Amino acid sequence: MAFRLSNNLIGILNFVTFLLSVPILGAGIWLGHRADGTECERYLSAPVIAFGVFLLAVSLAGLVGACCRVTWLLWVYLLAMFVLIVAVFCVTVFAFAVTNRGAGEAVSGRGYKEYRLGDYSNWLQKRVESTKNWNRIRSCLQDSKVCKSMQEKRETFADFMRSDLSPIESGCCKPPTSCQFTYESGTNWTKTPTSSVDPDCSTWSNEALCYNCQSCKAGVVATFKRDWKRVAVVNIVFLVFIIIVYSVGCCAFRNNRRDNAYRGGWKGGYA
Known part of the structure; x- marks a missing residue:
């Protein structure tokens, strides 16, 4: 047949x-x-x-x-x-x-958004807050040099404020706006006394950037959400x-x- x-x-x-x-x-x-x-x-x-x-x-x-x-x-x-x-x-x-659940928060006078981990689903929060998972994610972020383009840019503060940053760039490569640090370059900021209660302000450093910040975890979750x-x-x-x-x-x-x-x-x- x-x-x-x-x-x-x-x-x-x-x-x-x-x-x-x-x-x-x-x-x-x-x-x-x-x-x-x-x-x-x-x-x-x-x-x-x-x-x-x-x-x-x-x-x-x-x-x-x-x-x-x-x-x-x-x-x-x-x-x-x-x-x-x-x-x-x-x-x-x-x-x-x-x-x-969850979305980036618009910042007055900024072209980029900022991200808070608590705005997203509990399941996603627990995944990135796990020490084992975050160590692996942070290693991937550092290996991929996601902040490299911001390090190489030489732009004024006005130009930086108009930048359309990705969630990871916004959360991991710069300090939160509420810290009110002094801008030197995209990944270089001078720490100044601040009344902000955001723990990321003390976590930020020009050497380690904000890879250990809650805002960085929120940026990763926002990226997961978009891709998923x-x-x-x-x-x-x-x-x-x-x-x-x-x-x-x-x-x-x-x-x-x-x-x-x-x-x-x-x-x-x-x-």
Whole structure:
């Protein structure tokens, strides 16, 4: 019996994902074994490798199951796809739930916003306030040199006030506005006596910047929130796509069972 359309379609889709899994897996291995790699890159390599292996295994199961009519492999493929659908759905709902609170606070006469950790969800606060997690995040921030562009700029205070800083630049690379320190450059400020009760005022230093400040943690959380919302929107599109693929896979699975039953009946008739 000729291949059915659903089997061909599943075979083509899984061949494409199989090809995609190879560079993903290679990138994860490369990140983990770079001689000059940062701790952040090495930490990122584990989930990239895991995703590459998962994609490779599922693609092979779907490809062989659909094209070679191996019913049990196609069943494994459909089970993995169902688990993926549930996982993506849960992650998307969770992402919207933990990012529904918090926003940058506009500062009078400034082009940038400032961020307070207490404005965000308790779950996100606990993640960045964990000493182990924050040490890793801070190391990543320092390795990526997020404040380098501000260190290299030579601009007046008026120009600096009009700057459109990212949440991390605002929270980690400069002291809070309430400290009222004297501006020298983007990352160089002269400490002056202040009536502010913000603990970040005493934490700030021109050498360590504000990487240990609450405002820096808030800037990281604000960045997470922005990125997670984007990922959640992409996840919705991806979820619709994999549900369609799963439905086609169910048709291919049904075709395999019909063909196997047909062959069994045909052979039985001539036994």
